[in-house]
Structures are given as structure tokens and as C-alpha cells.
Amino acid sequence: MYSQGLIGADNKTEETQAFLDAFQKRIDAEEKIEPNDPMPLAYRNTLIRMIGQHAHSEIVGMLPEGNWITRAPTLRRKVALLAKVQDEGGHGLYLYSAAETLGVSREQMTEELLDGTAKYSSIFNYPTPTWADIGTIGWLVDGAAIMNQVPLCRCSYGPYARAMIRVCKEESFHQRQGYELVKTLCEGTAEQKAMAQDSLDRWWWPSLMMFGPSDTDSQHSDKSMQWKIKRFTNDELRQKFIDATVPQAELIGLTVPDKDLTWNPTKNRGKGGYDFGEINWDEFWRVVQGHGLMNKDRIAARKKAWDEGAWVREAAQAYAAKQQSSSVA
Amino acid sequence: MNPALLHSVVQIADDHLILGHRMSEWCGHAPMLEEDLSMPNMALDMIGQARTLYTYAATIENQGRTEDDFAYLRNDREYLNCLLVERPNGDFAHTMLRQLYFAAYMHPFWEAMHKSTDNTLQALSFKAVKEIAYHIRHCGEWIVRLGDGTDESHERINNAVSALHPYTAELFEVDEQRLAGIELGIFPAQAQLRQVWDKTIDQIFHQAKIKVPRTDFNQSGGRKGLHTEDFGLLLSQLQYLQRAYPGSTW
Amino acid sequence: MSTEPSMPLWEVFIRPRVGLHHKHVGSLHAADSTLALQAARDVYTRREEGDSIWVVASKNVHASDPGKAAENFDPAGDKIYRHPSFYDIPDDVGHM
Numbered sequence: 001m002y003s004q005g006l007i008g009a010d011n012k013t014e015e016t017q018a019f020l021d022a023f024q025k026r027i028d029a030e031e032k033i034e035p036n037d038p039m040p041l042a043y044r045n046t047l048i049r050m051i052g053q054h055a056h057s058e059i060v061g062m063l064p065e066g067n068w069i070t071r072a073p074t075l076r077r078k079v080a081l082l083a084k085v086q087d088e089g090g091h092g093l094y095l096y097s098a099a100e101t102l103g104v105s106r107e108q109m110t111e112e113l114l115d116g117t118a119k120y121s122s123i124f125n126y127p128t129p130t131w132a133d134i135g136t137i138g139w140l141v142d143g144a145a146i147m148n149q150v151p152l153c154r155c156s157y158g159p160y161a162r163a164m165i166r167v168c169k170e171e172s173f174h175q176r177q178g179y180e181l182v183k184t185l186c187e188g189t190a191e192q193k194a195m196a197q198d199s200l201d202r203w204w205w206p207s208l209m210m211f212g213p214s215d216t217d218s219q220h221s222d223k224s225m226q227w228k229i230k231r232f233t234n235d236e237l238r239q240k241f242i243d244a245t246v247p248q249a250e251l252i253g254l255t256v257p258d259k260d261l262t263w264n265p266t267k268n269r270g271k272g273g274y275d276f277g278e279i280n281w282d283e284f285w286r287v288v289q290g291h292g293l294m295n296k297d298r299i300a301a302r303k304k305a306w307d308e309g310a311w312v313r314e315a316a317q318a319y320a321a322k323q324q325s326s327s328v329a
Numbered sequence: 330m331n332p333a334l335l336h337s338v339v340q341i342a343d344d345h346l347i348l349g350h351r352m353s354e355w356c357g358h359a360p361m362l363e364e365d366l367s368m369p370n371m372a373l374d375m376i377g378q379a380r381t382l383y384t385y386a387a388t389i390e391n392q393g394r395t396e397d398d399f400a401y402l403r404n405d406r407e408y409l410n411c412l413l414v415e416r417p418n419g420d421f422a423h424t425m426l427r428q429l430y431f432a433a434y435m436h437p438f439w440e441a442m443h444k445s446t447d448n449t450l451q452a453l454s455f456k457a458v459k460e461i462a463y464h465i466r467h468c469g470e471w472i473v474r475l476g477d478g479t480d481e482s483h484e485r486i487n488n489a490v491s492a493l494h495p496y497t498a499e500l501f502e503v504d505e506q507r508l509a510g511i512e513l514g515i516f517p518a519q520a521q522l523r524q525v526w527d528k529t530i531d532q533i534f535h536q537a538k539i540k541v542p543r544t545d546f547n548q549s550g551g552r553k554g555l556h557t558e559d560f561g562l563l564l565s566q567l568q569y570l571q572r573a574y575p576g577s578t579w
Numbered sequence: 580m581s582t583e584p585s586m587p588l589w590e591v592f593i594r595p596r597v598g599l600h601h602k603h604v605g606s607l608h609a610a611d612s613t614l615a616l617q618a619a620r621d622v623y624t625r626r627e628e629g630d631s632i633w634v635v636a637s638k639n640v641h642a643s644d645p646g647k648a649a650e651n652f653d654p655a656g657d658k659i660y661r662h663p664s665f666y667d668i669p670d671d672v673g674h675m
Contacts (some may be wrong), residue, residue, distance in 0.1 A: 037645045062357035062365070069353050070563075073570035073579040074397045075380050078353075079373055086355050086369035090622055092549075093362050097606040105585055106362075106608060131570055131579075163605070170626070181579075188578050301358065309360025311485065312421045313586060315478025316610035320587075322477065323611065361586070363607055363618035370621050474610070502675055 015040055017157045027228050032158040043227055044102055044227045047157050050229065051099040056120035058092035060298050065137055073131060080177050081134060087174070091167045098159040104245065114303050123210050125292030132185055132192075132199035138178015140200075140207040140245065146171055148211070151231035160229075179248065186252040193253070200249065201257045207272035208276075209284045211238040217254045217281075243273045334447070334515065335389045336409070339399065340507075340552060341434045342382035343410035346369035346400055347560075348431055350567060351418055361394050367467060371428060374460040374467075378453070385449050401571040405561055406554040413496040415551065422475050422482070422489040425468045429533065430493060432464035434500045437525035441517030450515065460524030469533045476537025483538070490542055498547035500526075588637040589615040591622075593629035601633050612636075 025039060026033065033039055062085050069085065072078035096106045112118035123141055128134065149171070152164040185196040212234040224230040232240075249256050260277035265274030287295070352372035359365035383396035414431060418424050439461060442454035475486040503511070503517045510516040534541055550556065570579065586608040592601035604623050608664040609615035624632070643651055659665050666675060 034645070036642055044345045059362070066357035069356055070350060070566040071569045073401070073577075075376060075400050077579055079376055079380075082353050082369050082373055082376070084355060086366055086373075086625075089357070089362060089365040089369075090625070093366070093607060093622055094605055096362070100588065100606070107585055165603070184578060188575065191574060192577055282445075305358040305360070309421070311479065311481050312364075312475070313359035313610070315482030316474050317586065318482075319474040319661060320611040361608065363614075363622060366625075367618065367621040370625070376587060463620075467621075470613055470617065474614075 015034045024226070027156050027226075030228075031156075032161065033156050037126045042223070043229075046159065046224060046227070046229060048099055048102050048104050050224070051095055051102075051160055052104070052109050052112070053091045053121070055095035055109065056118055057124065058095060059086045059113075060120045060124045060214050060302065061141075062088045062092075063298055063301055064126070064132055067128050068131060068134050071131070072134075077181070083175055083252070084138070084177065087170050090170070094158075094163040094166055098157075098163040101159045101178070108317065110306060114288070114299060114306060116299065117232060119288070121210060122287040123206050124298060125287050125295045126202070126206055127294050130195050130199060132195040134201070135178045135185065135196070138174050138176075138201040138202045139182055139248070139249075140178075140203050141170060142174040142178060143208065143245060143269065144207050144241050146175060147237050147244075151237075154231060156228040167294030182254075183252045186254060196252075197254055200254050204257050205279065205283075206287075208238055208279055209281075211235070211241065213281065213284070214279075239268070239273055242276055243268070246274055308318055330389060330391055333509040334385070335386055336504075336506040337510050337516065338382055338386045338389065340411075342379050342386060343408050345375045345379035345382065345429070347408070347410045347563065348428070349373070349379060349415035351414065351416075352424070352428065354418055355424065364421075368424050371464055372573075374464070378457050378460070381453050382563075384452075387410070388449075397571070401568050405556055405564055407537065408551075408556065408560070408564075409554060411496070411499045411502075411550050412548055412557060413493065415556060415563060416493060416496060419489065420485055421471075422485040423493065425475070426486065426489045428464055428494055428532070429468040429472060430497050431500070432461045432468065432499075433526045433529040434522060435461045436465055436529070437522045438517065441521070442485050444514075445516070446514040465529065469529075472533055473537045474532070476539045487535065487539055488501065494542050495544045495546060495548050497526075498544075499549040499552060501561065502549060502552055504537060504552060518574045537570075555566040569573040586610060587615075589619070589634045590637050590640055591619045592633040592635070592671075593619075593623055594631040595629050597630065601631065604628070606637060609634075 019038070020040060022040075023043070023328055033043075034222045051124065065081065065088075066085050069078065072081050096109060099109060100106060109118065113120065118306050128137070134240070149168055151165055153161055153168055155161040155164065182196050182199075185192040215235045225233070246256055246261065258277045260275065263272060264275045265272045267275070290296075349372045352368055352375060355365075355368045356372070359368055379400070380396050383399040386399055387394045387396065409459065413427060416423070416427060436458065439454040439458035442450055443458075445451040445454065472486060475482040477483070501523050503519050507516060507519075511518055530541060551560075570577075587610065588606055588608055589612075590606050591604050593604045594601045607615065607618050607622055612634060616632055619632045619634055623629075655675050
């Protein structure tokens with residue numbers, strides 16, 4: 001179904017300046033680009049990389065939270081967590097589907113994840129040693145993800161934008177359940193409150209890193225903005241996240257672990273915003289390069305599921321083949 | 330307060346909690362992404378039914394206990410689930426078969442409960458029967474494909490049948506408390522459920538080209554609180570936070 | 580790179596409720612139509628999104644060529660006589 005529009009693939013078409021200009025004109029007019037439309041190869045590849053990473057993040061993201069499904073402390077928390085982790089799987093599925101419209105297969109993307117050539121959000125390479133981390137992930141990590149994802153609902157590529165609309169709709173409960181969980185801990189015993197603070201201490205900075213390198217260092221931002229794949233820069237989104245989250249922490253009596261955090265009334269064109277401390281980009285790059293506490297475990301878990309599932313997938317396909325040949329005969 | 334009814338309701342609730350817990354262990358590790366959505370759906374159905382049943386148990390008991398007191402704060406000998414539902418997940422064949430065995434029992438059970446003299450259980454039966462019908466279909470379709478798929482999948486489903494079949498007879502056991510409930514028209518007679526169960530399993534196994542095994546010995550014990558060793562490990566995860574931080578609100 | 584044989588791709592259509600059209604919602608992978616329908620139920624109707632599902636093997640969907648969009652669809656643009664507002668009738672006639 002999605003074989004057309006591959007400029008250059010037939011050796012007859014090429015990316016002339018006129019073609020690129022016409023394409024940019026469509027983008028500027030806020031027209032959606034659809035799977036079969038001709039598109040510049042770089043646009044296609046940027047999307048494959050971006051949507052693929054996004055899908056992988058959802059799938060790998062099931063693991064740190066999945067770690068607590070069997071240990072959830074009440075039945076209400078257990079069903080909420082299970083439904084949430086299940087949703088992440090669904091989001092991965094919608095996103096793989098969107099990427100597949102660009103001519104890459106899910107098997108291919110999965111193999112790239114497992115052999116380390118494809119990246120996913122580094123945040124999931126941090127461990128979840130305590131129950132509070134389940135709340136903090138929902139509150140901060142999903143909160144940061146929502147900041148990123150809401151503008152993607154208007155992304156110029158139709159299938160990605162539509163997948164994101166569905167994702168955002170479903171995500172709306174994730175952050176609330178996380179915040180409610182942390183709030184409950186803060187209202188609980190001293191031990192529980194300490195558990196919540198410890199968790200915030202560990203997740204705050206990695207959450208800020210989720211928005212990616214600073215605009216001055218990001219390799220991909222400019223072109224993605226021009227193509228309206230992205231609508232805001234990394235730094236803009238990070239600032240928005242901090243401004244929204246700091247008061248939420250204060251409300252439940254938690255301290256954001258940044259001694260440089262101060263309200264600056266002149267920020268955001270006079271609306272005010274927080275100045276914040278230096279992000280440890282060395283740590284960011286170290287984790288991106290595979291040296292986070294959980295990088296190896298995450299990929300090993302995904303590889304195990306994929307390898308051990310092979311016989312099931314083969315059985316289903318073998319059965320389908322038998323049914324097909326017997327219905328033909 | 331009807332202690333016999335309480336006993337039976339807790340048995341059924343425990344079946345659902347433990348099976349749902351086992352199924353939830355798969356979340357994030359399924360053989361394919363689509364199944365990573367299907368298995369949590371079944372787990373959520375199971376745990377949802379357990380919650381309704383525990384809440385009802387608390388009402389019958391009338392001592393101020395909650396669903397979580399039942400689910401988290403008993404010792405292993407007080408859990409009354411059958412052994413089948415606590416068996417470890419094993420491979421995908423084991424998990425699908427365990428769910429089918431249980432669902433094929435619960436479906437005629439809930440159908441019969443439409444006529445129960447107990448209003449709460451009767452009301453639950455209308456919701457539960459729909460959920461469980463899907464479990465039979467979902468797991469049944471997979472078992473047919475595993476049985477009639479590749480040599481490896483055929484061998485694996487046969488291994489699962491050999492391993493799990495001896496645990497199925499316990500589903501149909503009648504203790505004195507259940508007998509009292511049957512006599513009051515609260516619960517259906519087990520023999521009647523057995524017939525439907527046999528038929529469901531025969532039909533799916535026939536399609537899957539696997540044989541219903543002859544079992545020389547049937548395992549039982551869970552219904553009386555005597556569990557396999559794996560069960561203690563399951564509880565140590567399930568109860569971890571409630572035991573480590575007693576009396577906290579979560 | 581060793582790529583295992585592709586699990587077929589299916590397009591999923593959901594009907595929100597009786598009386599409406601089935602609408603495309605996304606896709607998924609499954610070995611056959613039965614498993615595809617089950618997966619569609621589990622993936623795309625977790626929040627009461629519908630009461631009926633269609634799945635169509637993606638390979639069986641044939642799409643019009645976007646390169647021919649102009650010749651396909653523009654010619655309908657000036658056939659305004661197909662629309663009721665093209666015709667003048669006295670206001671006194673009332674709704675017609």
C-alpha cells in the first residue's frame with residue numbers, strides 16, 4: 001500500500017529545487033503530508049528515525065514501571081499501573097504503525113533496537129528501586145512526554161499526527177495517577193514522604209534531560225522545525241515543563257533538588273519563569289552512549305521477549321499458511 | 330453472617346487475584362506487541378472480578394476489612410485458590426492453557442450464577458460471563474495455532490497439557506462449605522460444570538490436534554490452603570510493601 | 580541484517596456505534612484475520628471506542644495515486660450545477 005512517493009527509488013525522479021520548494025510550500029500552508037505523497041528523502045528519514053525512537057521509548061518504557069506491577073501495594077494501584085503500562089505498549093504499537101507507512105517494517109525497527117543502532121529515550125535507563133518511582137515517572141516523565149507530544153499532534157506528517165492525537169488522549173490519565181500516587185506518599189508516614197523526596201531527587205534532572213540537548217547543541221532541531229515535524233525547540237519545552245512542575249512539587253511539600261532554582265519575573269516575555277541550574281550533560285551523553293545503570297538490562301529484557309516469542313510467531317504464521325493452502329486446495 | 334458463603338467467595342476471589350497476578354507478570358514481555366495488550370486485558374478482568382468478590386466477602390464478614398486486607402494481609406495458608414492458578418507462567422503455551430482451563434470452568438459457572446439465589450453474585454455474573462467468554466476465545470484460538478502450528482509449538486503445547494492437566498480436577502472439588510451453598514441454590518452443582526468444561530476442552534483440543542491426557546493422579550490442596558512452593562514467592566512480591574510498611578496508606 | 584519473515588499487516592476500522600460508518604483507526608500485525616480481529620479488539624477498543632471491527636489485509640488496500648490527484652479530483656470543482664444552491668427558485672416557495 002505504501003510503495004509510492006519514494007522519490008529517487010525508481011531512478012527516474014530526483015529532488016530538484018523546484019520539488020523541494022513545492023514541498024516546503026505545502027508544509028508552510030499547514031497541509032498534511034500523507035504516506036503516498038512524494039517527500040524529500042531527508043524528511044522521510046528524519047521521520048523514520050524520530051517515530052522509531054519514539055516507539056522504542058514506549059516499548060522500553062514498559063520495563064521500569066512493569067518492574068512494580070507484581071508489587072503494587074493495593075488492588076486499585078495494581079489495576080491502574082497495569083492499565084498504564086499496557087497503554088505504553090499500545091502507544092508503541094500505534095507509533096510503529098505510523099513509521100511503517102514510511103516503508104520500514106516493525107521487524108526491521110525491532111532488530112535495530114535490539115542491536116543498539118536505534119536509540120530510545122535515555123530516561124528509561126534509570127532504575128526504579130522504590131514504589132515512589134512509579135508515581136514520579138507518571139508525574140515527571142509522562143509530564144515531560146506530554147509537553148513534547150502535544151505539539152506533535154500538529155506534526156506535518158499525517159500518520160504521526162493522528163497517532164499522537166490518540167496517544168495524548170490516552171496519556172491524560174497517566175500523569176494524574178502519578179501525581180496522585182506521589183501526593184498520597186507525601187501525606188503518609190515520614191518514611192513514605194522520604195521515599196517520595198528521594199525519588200524526586202533521582203528523577204528531576206534526568207526528566208529535564210528528556211527534552212534533549214540545548215538548542216545550541218542539537219543536531220536535528222532546525223530542519224525538523226522548518227518541516228513542522230517539531231513545533232517548539234528543546235529549550236522552550238524544557239522551560240515550560242519546569243515552570244509547570246515546580247509549583248506542583250511545592251504544593252505537596254517536596255523540594256526540587258536544584259539550589260539555583262529561582263523565580264525570574266522577566267522571563268517568558270515578562271510573564272515570569274524559573275531560572276535553573278546547570279544540567280549535567282556529561283551524564284546525559286554517558287547514558288545515551290549506553291552506560292546508564294539499566295541500559296544493558298533493558299535491551300536484554302526486550303531481546304529475551306523477542307527471542308523467546310519467536311516460536312509463537314512462527315506457529316501462528318505456520319498455521320495461517322496451512323489454512324490458506326487448504327482453502328485454496 | 331454466613332461463614333460457608335464467606336469461605337466459598339474467598340476461594341473464588343483468590344482464584345481470580347492469583348491468576349490475574351500471574352498473567353500480569355507477562356506485561357512487557359509478550360511474544361509480540363499485540364499480545365502485550367491482550368494479556369493485561371485478561372489480567373485486568375481477573376483482578377477486577379477479584380476486587381468485587383473481596384469487597385463482597387468483606388460485607389459478608391462485616392468486621393471492617395477491605396478488599397486490600399483480604400488481598401494483601403493473609404498468610405499463605407489462608408489463601409484458598411486452587412493450585413492451577415498459582416502455577417508459574419512457564420512459556421506462552423503454559424499461560425494460554427492455564428487461562429483456558431480456568432476460563433472454561435468459570436464460563437458455565439457464571440452462566441449458572443444468573444439464577445443464583447445470591448443477589449450480589451448474580452449481578453456480578455452478567456458482567457463476568459462476557460469477560461470470560463472472550464478469554465476462552467482468545468486463548469482457544471492461540472491453542473489451536475500452537476497445536477497445529479510448527480513441530481516445536483506442538484511439542485510445547487503438549488508439554489503444557491501434561492504439566493497442567495493434573496491440576497484441573499481441583500476446580501470441581503466440593504467441600505462442605507460449597508456443598509452448603511449448592512444446597513441453598515447459591516452455587517451450581519459442580520458435576521454440571523464439569524460436563525460443559527469437558528466439551529469446551531475437547532472441542533478446542535480436537536481442533537488443535539492435541540489429545541486430552543489420561544491423568545493417573547490429580548493434585549489438590551490449594552482450596553484448603555496448602556500451596557506449592559512457588560506460591561510463597563508470589564506472595565512475597567504481592568505483599569512486599571504492605572508487609573514492609575504496615576498500616577500505611579498507598 | 581537477518582530479518583524474520585514479516586508478520587502480515589492489517590488495517591483496522593472501527594464503528595463507533597450502530598448507524599455510523601466504520602472508520603480507519605490504525606493498523607497492527609497478525610498472522611491471520613481471526614488473530615487480527617482479536618488483536619484489534621484488545622488494541623483499539625480499550626476505552627469503548629466502538630461496537631464493530633473490520634480488519635483488511637494492508638496488501639489488499641489499493642490507493643489512488645497522489646500524483647494524479649489533480650486529474651482525479653479537480654474536475655469536480657466547477658460542476659456547481661450538482662449542488663442545490665446553483666438553482667434560483669422564489670423565496671416564497673419555502674424550503675425545497
